[in-house]
Amino acid sequence: MLSGLLCWLGFILVFWLFFLLDLYVLYSALFCYWARVVVAAYALWYWIDRHTPSDGIGRTSATLKRVLQPCFDRARAYFSIEAVIDGEIECLLEERDAPVLVGTHPHGIFALGTLATFALAPAALRLGKTTRVEAIMTIDQHFIIPLWREFVIALGFASVSSGSIQKRLKRNSSVAVVVGGARESLLTRPGRIELLLESRRGFFRLALQNGCWLLPCLIVGESELYEQVSVTVVRSIQCRLLEWLGFTIPLFYGARVNGNCFAGVPFLTGPRKLTAVFGRPVPCERVERPVEADIRRVRDLYAKELRRLNELHGEGLVLSIH
Numbered sequence: 001m002l003s004g005l006l007c008w009l010g011f012i013l014v015f016w017l018f019f020l021l022d023l024y025v026l027y028s029a030l031f032c033y034w035a036r037v038v039v040a041a042y043a044l045w046y047w048i049d050r051h052t053p054s055d056g057i058g059r060t061s062a063t064l065k066r067v068l069q070p071c072f073d074r075a076r077a078y079f080s081i082e083a084v085i086d087g088e089i090e091c092l093l094e095e096r097d098a099p100v101l102v103g104t105h106p107h108g109i110f111a112l113g114t115l116a117t118f119a120l121a122p123a124a125l126r127l128g129k130t131t132r133v134e135a136i137m138t139i140d141q142h143f144i145i146p147l148w149r150e151f152v153i154a155l156g157f158a159s160v161s162s163g164s165i166q167k168r169l170k171r172n173s174s175v176a177v178v179v180g181g182a183r184e185s186l187l188t189r190p191g192r193i194e195l196l197l198e199s200r201r202g203f204f205r206l207a208l209q210n211g212c213w214l215l216p217c218l219i220v221g222e223s224e225l226y227e228q229v230s231v232t233v234v235r236s237i238q239c240r241l242l243e244w245l246g247f248t249i250p251l252f253y254g255a256r257v258n259g260n261c262f263a264g265v266p267f268l269t270g271p272r273k274l275t276a277v278f279g280r281p282v283p284c285e286r287v288e289r290p291v292e293a294d295i296r297r298v299r300d301l302y303a304k305e306l307r308r309l310n311e312l313h314g315e316g317l318v319l320s321i322h
Contacts, residue, residue, distance in 0.1 A: 004078025004178075004271070007071045007114075016302055018147040023186055025132065053143040054159040056167025058135060058164045061154035065122075069119050072120040079190050079221075080273040081116045084313070093131045098206075099169050100281060101207050102133055102176040105306060107184040109226045111253050113219030113274040118176050119155050127174070127215070135167060135175045139182070141247055162206055169210050176217070179203050182247045186238060190255045193310065193319045196302055204284075204295045204302070211286030214302055216279040218309040223317065225250040225269045256283060277313045279305040 028035035065072075093100065104114040118125055118136050123277040125133045137160035143149045158164055160177060168175050180187075180196040187194035207214050221286055229251040254262035254269040262268035282301045287294050303321050310319040 004074045005268070007075035008078060009267075010071065013108075014151065015145075015148055019145060020263075022146050046146070046149075052153060053086075053140070053149075053157075054161055054164035054167070056171055056173075057165065058156065058158050059153050060134075062124065064154045065156075069122055076116045076120055077270050079112065079116060079275060080271070081113070082188070082273070082275045083117055083125065084277045086280075089278055089280060090127065093127050093213075093215075096213065098213070099172050100127065100131060100213045100215045100219040101165070101169070101173040101203075101210075102127075102174065102215045102217055102278075102304070103179040103203065103220060104176055104276070105179060105223055106176050106188065106193050106219065107180040107182070108219070108222035109185055109190050109228075109250050111178050111222075112225065113222045113276055114176065114217075116151050116274065117217075117276040119221075121159070131174050135168060136175045137175050137177045139246055141245065162202060165206055166207050166210060169212055177203060182242055183219065185250055186228070186235070186242075186248065188223055188226065188228060188250070188252075190227060190257050191317065192315070193218075193223050193317050195306065195319070195321045197299055197321050201233070201295050201299075204298045205290050206292055207282075207284040208287040208290040208298060212284060214280070214282040214284060214298070215276075215307050216309065218252050218277045218279070218304055218306060218313065219271050219274060220277060220313050220315060221274040224255055224257055224272055227251075227255045273312065277309050279309045 025035055028041045084122045104111070105118075114136065118133055127133065135156050135219060138152070138157050140161065141157050142152050142157065143159065158168065158175070165175060165177070181200075182192065184196045187196070198228050204214070206212070234251060238248045238250065253264055253266045256263040257272075261270040263270075282298060282305060284298055306321065307319060310317065
């Protein structure tokens with residue numbers, strides 16, 4: 001159990017390691033010639049490689065994933081990751097043989113269930129014989145931080161911009177999107193699943209414009225991992241950060257639920273089974289210029305399927321869709 005926890009923490013610590021290293025190199029560049037050379041060389045590489053996160057191809061490194069896979073396996077085992085895909089769904093996807101746009105819910109604090117299901121698995125998740133989810137789409141801020149940028153690109157992450165997603169779909173590549181985003185992370189609390197769909201028109205518009213089926217995925221247990229500090233001043237600052245930067249910084253600790261050995265401990269949470277349950281596909285006929293009625297129709301069908309998944313697999317959690 002301890003090794004699995006350390007592997008999860010290691011993934012988070014890699015971000016801070018790269019971030020601090022970036023600051024150190026930038027500071028050193030004020031006084032050291034070779035540090036300035038390093039900064040200039042990386043700046044040139046960044047400019048040349050700036051389109052990779054959104055070019056529809058990416059640069060996933062099989063070598064990096066193979067080296068890190070033992071650590072990933074321990075991290076996945078810590079939360080007993082399981083993907084539940086109904087046989088009927090597989091048959092439908094095989095008959096159509098076209099890419100799908102997978103929406104995962106909820107975001108939670110770290111989107112750990114989504115990360116473990118799609119990015120840390122030994123191979124791309126197969127939804128039937130022909131459909132594979134080859135990339136997780138994430139916010140562009142991840143591709144600004146030097147070194148961390150290279151790490152997440154190598155793991156198969158790509159830009160969540162509409163152009164990036166369209167390029168992937170046109171290459172017959174299925175992708176996963178954490179639909180609620182950073183704003184939904186602020187709604188995370190045990191005992192409930194709070195989802196944002198009303199304001200996510202772009203997700204449904206993309207599906208309609210590309211004639212791409214939507215596949216809802218509910219991560220059961222994601223909202224039970226952490227609780228947040230709910231202080232008015234803190235929440236106000238978090239909302240401002242979200243408006244200015246496009247992401248925010250939740251203050252969280254292990255959820256006070258039965259069996260959590262790290263209840264109340266900052267940043268840590270005990271082992272909790274996470275199950276990725278895939279629902280029935282929501283068909284989307286191609287509409288070149290979707291109007292609000294088209295978007296609302298697809299969104300209602302999608303929300304209905306999420307409610308059905310929660311009733312069958314939600315373990316008594318209350319689902320609210322905003």
